Amino acid sequence: MKINQFAYVPTDHHTIVKELADVHFLTAQTKKMADPVMLYRQFLLKFFIEKQSLATRIQKVANLMATPTLNAYEFTTTQAAVSKLAFYNVGLQLLGFEVGLDFELNDPFSAMKKYRLPMAVVDDTLDRNQVIDAWYKLLNTRTKFGQTLIDYLAGQGYYHQFFGTDELKQPLIFNGKSQAVFDTTKLIRDVVYVEAPLDNDHDGKRDLLKTEIIRPGETENGLKVPVIFTASPYDQGTNDHQADQMTHDVNQEKLTRKQPNHLSYEDVKFDYDNHDLPEPRTIKDTNKVAEESFVKTWTYSLNDYFLARGFAVVYSSGVGTKDSDGVRTTGTPDETISATSVIEWLHGDRTAFTNRSDQIAIPAWWSNGNVGMTGRSYLGTLSTAAAMTGVDGLKTAVVEAGISNYYDYYRENGLVVAPGGFQGEDTDVLGELTFSREQSAADYLKIKDTWLAQLKKLTAGQDRVTGSYNSFWDNRNLLKNVNIKADMLLVHGLNDWNVKLSHVYNLRKTLKNEKITQKLVLHQGQHEYLNNFRSVDFTDIVNLWLTNKLLAVDNQANQIVPDVLVQDNAEPETWNTYKDWGGNVKEIPLDDKRWTDLNENHSFSDQLPDDLFKDYIENTKKWQKALFTKNHSKLDKHSIKLVSEPLDQDITVDGRATITLRAASSADLGLLSAALVDYGIEKRLTAVPQILSAQQIITGYQWRKDDLKEFLPEKKASAYKKFTDAHMNMQNRTNNYQSDDLKPGQYYNFTMAFQPTFWRLLKGHQLGLIIYATDMDYTIRSNQDISYTVDLSASKIELPLLTADDNQG
Amino acid sequence: MKINQFAYVPTDHHTIVKELADVHFLTAQTKKMADPVMLYRQFLLKFFIEKQSLATRIQKVANLMATPTLNAYEFTTTQAAVSKLAFYNVGLQLLGFEVGLDFELNDPFSAMKKYRLPMAVVDDTLDRNQVIDAWYKLLNTRTKFGQTLIDYLAGQGYYHQFFGTDELKQPLIFNGKSQAVFDTTKLIRDVVYVEAPLDNDHDGKRDLLKTEIIRPGETENGLKVPVIFTASPYDQGTNDHQADQMTHDVNQEKLTRKQPNHLSYEDVKFDYDNHDLPEPRTIKDTNKVAEESFVKTWTYSLNDYFLARGFAVVYSSGVGTKDSDGVRTTGTPDETISATSVIEWLHGDRTAFTNRSDQIAIPAWWSNGNVGMTGRSYLGTLSTAAAMTGVDGLKTAVVEAGISNYYDYYRENGLVVAPGGFQGEDTDVLGELTFSREQSAADYLKIKDTWLAQLKKLTAGQDRVTGSYNSFWDNRNLLKNVNIKADMLLVHGLNDWNVKLSHVYNLRKTLKNEKITQKLVLHQGQHEYLNNFRSVDFTDIVNLWLTNKLLAVDNQANQIVPDVLVQDNAEPETWNTYKDWGGNVKEIPLDDKRWTDLNENHSFSDQLPDDLFKDYIENTKKWQKALFTKNHSKLDKHSIKLVSEPLDQDITVDGRATITLRAASSADLGLLSAALVDYGIEKRLTAVPQILSAQQIITGYQWRKDDLKEFLPEKKASAYKKFTDAHMNMQNRTNNYQSDDLKPGQYYNFTMAFQPTFWRLLKGHQLGLIIYATDMDYTIRSNQDISYTVDLSASKIELPLLTADDNQG
Secondary structure, eight states, rough: OOEEEEEEEOOHHHHHHHHHTTTTOOOHHHHHHOHHHHHHHHHHHHTTTTTSSSSHHHHHHHHHHHSSOHHHHHHHHHSSSEHHHHHHHHHHHHHTBBBBBBBBTTTTHHHHHTTOOOOOOOSHHHHHOHHHHHHHHHHHHOOOOOBBHHHHHTTTTGGGGGSTTSOOOOOOEEEEOOOOSSSSHHHHHEEEEEEEEOOOOOOSSEEEEEEEEEEEGGGGGGGGEEEEEOOTTTTTOOHHHHHHHHHOTTTOOOOOHHHHOOOOHHHOOOOOOOSSOOOOOOEEEOOOOBOOOOOOOOOOHHHHHHHTOOOEEEEEEOTTTSSSSSSSSSSHHHHHHHHHHHHHHTTTTOEESSSSSEEEEEEOEEEEEEEEEEOOOOHHHHHHHTTTTTOOOOOEEESSSSBHHHHHEEEEEEEEEEOTTOOOOOOHHHHHOOOOGGSSHHHHHHHHHHHHHHHHHHHHHTTTTOOOOOOOHTTTTTSOEEEEEEEEEEEEEOOOOOSHHHHHHHHHHHHHSSSSEEEEESOSSOOOOTTTTTBBHHHHHHHHHHHHSSSOOOOHHHHSSOEEEESSSSSOOOEEESSSSSSEEEEEETTTTTTTESSSEEEEEOOHHHHHHHHHHHOOHHHHHHOOOSSOOOTGGGGGGEEOOOOOOOOOEEEEOEEEEEEEEEESOOOOEEEEEEEEEOOOOOOSSSEEEEEEOOOSSTTTTEEEEEBBBBBBBBEEEEEEEEEEEGGGGGOSSSSSOOOOOOOOEEEEEEOOOOEEOOOOOOOEEEEEOOOTTTBBOOOOOOOOEEEEGOOOOEEEEEEEEGGGO | OOOOOOOOOOOOOOHHHHHHHTTTTOOOHHHOOOOOOHHHHHHHHHTTOSSOOOHHHHHHHHHHBSSSSBHHHHHHHSSSEEHHHHHHHHHHHHHHHHHHHTTBBBHHHHHHHHTTTTOOOOOOEEEEHHHHHHHHHHHTOOOOOSBHHHHHHHTTTTTGGTEEESSSSSOOEEEEESSSSSSSGOOEEEEEEEOOOOOOTTTSSOOOEEEEEEEEEGGGTTTOOEEEEETTTTTOOOOOHHHHHHOOOTEOOOOOEEOOOOOOOOOOOOOOOOOSSOOOOOEEEEESOOOOOOOOOOOOHHHHHHHTOOOEEEEEOOOTTTSOOOOOSSSSHHHHHHHHHHHHHHHTTSSSEESSSSSOOOOOTTTEEEEEEEBBTTTHHHHHHHHHTOOOEEEEEESOOOOSSSHHHHEETEEBBBBBTTTTOOHHHHHHHHHHHGGHHHHHHHHHHHHHHHHHHHEEEEEEETOOOOOOHHHTTTTOOOOOOOOOEEEEEOOSSSSSSHHHHHHHHHHHHHHHHHHHHSSSSSSSSOBBBBSOOOHHHHHHHHHHHHHHOOOOHHHHSSSSEEEEESSSSSSEESSSSEEEEEEETTOTTTTSSSOSSSSEEEEOOOOHHHHHHHHHHHHHHHHHOOSSSGGGGGGGEEEOOOOSSSSSEEOOOEEEEEESSSSSSSSSEEEEEEEEEOOOOOOOOOEEEEEEESTTTTEEEEEEOOOOOOOOOEEOOOEEEEEEEEEGEEEESSOOOTTTTTOEEEEEEEEOOOEOOTTTTTEEEEEESTTTTOOOOOOOOOOOEEEGGOOOEEEOOOOOOBBBO
């Protein structure tokens, strides 16, 4: 167990006193106490919430041990000084650590060191001010169960005892972070219909977009609040069955020769044109009160956490979703405008109506105009897309696992390459999945023909036959037009094979040229949220960040949040900070003597025996095992396998590696794949988080609970781990839109960029390079009779390696 | 998808009119409407909640299709009559079914038949009264997402619009079930300390037991409410790590010869004696207001459901748990008394205090005195134990997977046999697991020595060496002293290998002699709760049951709830009702010609080669596969395998089968195991429920959500399924306490009862009987050099088979 905190704001004693008064630990009475022991006792008694009786609270304090022989109440009634030992013995128990199990009363300090818990005290005895400072730091320390102690206390009703009195600031900032001081039983849920500057179903009327608002009841008394906006196309329902039916059969598809051409980017460039826009509806009246409310079955725990902290949360699903107009477009500016329209309304720059028919406008009068976006995957993608427009009001986006270029999501170097786990998915399938207007029978009847025509356009435009970049994809490239004002907090899993690492890498690279602050968090998950982990205070980081960006609190968020925060792959629960992502490139020829050539054949057939091929289709894990196992496997004759000597020290591949292969195909078409593999028997971290403790995180008093999670080591050691890969259509060696000629048997150079990574290979491990063709998990599976030959003497990889000076400390 | 409902109360038109008025669908205005179409339109508009604007509600009605061409609003404004077609087209949409996906607008009826949805209407056109009756039935029909439509509506805020007005009855009964008409934001959470007539830690003071209460805020205005009480020893925390450490190593333990004896039951009988009880504490004062409150991280969704319906929910963990006195005893009457003391307090017959020190009594003044218990496993066990005492106030218990005799949980026929999945667990391990006083450091310091001594007593008393029934176990047999007044709803999984089927079977058998009403539900799960499934309205059944037992509403619960409700194993989502559990016994000799003897060796060694033994320890699934696979396997020489001819019709093993083996051991000790196996390649139901739709069940307005679950068929077909087994120490052929002599090589008769079951073997399948010795999953694993010989010609099984007249219809 390791508790890593990055969102603690170093605070001076003067400010501490002020802030402890704000949260009522220092009161008119306790401020006067000169005796540190008496003050400490009062802090402990207040911890157990003063609406409970004194007898109850004394009992609870007396349940804690301060020394190996004295309980905390005895200690504070018999001792003359507050010892560091007693303070942290009690502190650890308040943080949820168990005596005997997690630490021993004669030495709390070694446990604190092991768990990486901060200590505010140097001296063996605490004077009055040190008690105050140490108590403040303790309240801002994370418990065993994934929250700061003050957040735990809020969940126990600490702030609730002041609800409805004048004694509570709203919002209340403590150590730079917004506190759970809002009454979630009073939340107000409104529905409005934002009129977007779009008519993407061409019905002659601007598209109305259903928008759901949850705001603090306190806004009814004039409080203006910041807004967290999540644009989720999934939120109004998904057509799972219909999308499944539409999924492309990658076993039927063939790799096809492309007619060579000399297309330039200008030939495939798409200029989005939103012309012929109908006029806005006439506003017949204005009302401050919404007419419609809603109940959600879907929740997002990070947003819920902020609802207790005085942020409004807004959901809108965009064109083509249930109760909205328009059709899905899978990633075009129509969907971006769906999101920015909502932001414009929240900022006072666009109209929303109370219902779909009466043209009664309703302003976002309760909004302070500052919007931050959140969400993962498609949701994060829309956050990025909105941020790139520079829309007024959008101050920041927390982008978890977002797409930055749809081509890179469904294609790679001129090849159809699926998102991991979604073989056969494409823009049409995702469009059908999210077109939730289909679930509203009467509405669907009206739009059905338009939708079926739109689906055909998606299927045609995405062009699974060539896999090339074209104007369809250019219209779905979010990195093309950059006009950004929002600060960006980017979050991505280093094992995310769904939205792969190139998305966040390329986005970050693009943003480096912009005048904004960007931060990066890379974790060991696949496609996961990060807000309920024990080993990292991600929620606190986001709180610090949004409190800074949306409430304009000067809490040093830009300085305190690490520029690059990376979870280590080799050591559980370990997070390190870096200045940048991307190491010094080292070139390694493939005929280097330090490689062992396992198969010793540089010419391999991609075609498998029919029954083996079918077996692998049924179970691609078997295929992976055969491909990546070093010793003799059924794929030895179908791949080239190189492994390095055992490493004499740890190395970290940091950034985007590339490979250049001098290779030939036996046909006039072909594909190449390459993977870098970490060989070494280890219990590696699992990329899917596991529940440490169900419903343990309480995000507010009698409010939502969340499971505490962590990426845990595998139960059984594994021999290898693929940590990055690359794929290319050999007719796209120049770029992803030009089709090159390919002559059978002729050698060409193919340079492919691997997925960016941050991967530490331990001393004694071996680096493996596997060169193959069809990737059962990602490419179409044609089992065509093609052989590939690689000239290793003219091939190389370029590895970016972490250097010591990248460490941020 | 099949929606099976058992809790619908047939209701006459007169009562329907009254009840629809109670829920405000029939109002002064709508009652007057003679026109069925106009009335129907009003019902639809009211469905979308009148606090929303009319324009919003019209829009929502207009989103529903009534006929293939008319939406529901158009229909009700243009048509002269309400057609059956339109009513159920709209009805299906209200129930969450999708046009095109789940049904077609030209024929809703075939879908309704397929999904087993009830239809109230015979005629093609509905008159006014038929609209009323059909609307009532629709409101009481289950949606696609596992709730009745009226419960779904409550979750959408239907009742909430009347909160705080006089227009809402509290409680409100609709179709015999309590409605979600209570304001869960007003729930009050109290802690009291019940003084139990116990001093099991021998500190000279009666044990105080922490008891947590959640009650409707409406009780503050004088409302008396019924109580659902869950006695959960896990609720205050568990010592997982310490218990793991204490788990017995079944690989180290040996089967030991027992000295033959002639013990009678009187020799092992235990008379519980609760003498030397200290006097109750003096009551110094009485208060109606609690001093302490609480916040739970653990929740139980069935209880939460009832919190919205005006029931109080009480949790208490009993002796030896955190903040209570005493030590854990794993199943003795001390734990039963812990539970009954709380019931006595709720019924006004026992004292509770506001805190542990001041002796201020607090009565349960808000309780109506009627208590029902709920909970699974240990929790259900305590419900059974409490019910068996006949304690006043306890009207019923809903027992899910409860233990009825601890001996049967940890032992079988003189043999150490583990609960499935918990090899090496025993009463000491479970005691340590639940002794949560250990988590309170100062409290633990006081009790540590007492506890360690108690643990030693548990280890000694449970006697893993002989495995025999003794006075220790007799003290933990809940079926011994029966004095029951509570009606019992028993629920058990037919695949529960943790708390096995003998528990519910024996309990039910015992209860047959008592003057109470008992009901039984057998599902296809392992150790699972059943309150969030799509295919069965278990929650509604419990609601009907508790409304009857605790609110004394005459809703015919005893007649309507089936006596025996069984989920079929061969057909998904299929539930049948029966009069009883237990078929007609058919005797089948083991040398019957219809058996195929697969191994043709009737003498087998139990000892495995060392590496194979170790391999099976690591992965008992491999062992299972070898044991149950019909064709040649590594266990052929270590077992006898008989399979029947393919069945020429379905048969259902209904109840408790037995086997009589004439067998000999090569040693003076030995064990026998037998299993009945269903052979046939099928996609069988998985015994762990899978989530169909996360957070889809809303148990009240802005209240808890629950995942919708179901037991789904396996993705890949399996060749066999063990459906029952039996184990015996050969020195216990007489009974489980007398040690018989066993001479090497000598034949004896061994009669073992299988775990009771209800298992349908399909036509074409084969019944298998596997005879073996060491069971890697359940018995100690000694790998001793012993051979067993069975004389099949003198052996037989007796199978209880379902007959057609058992069907309740």
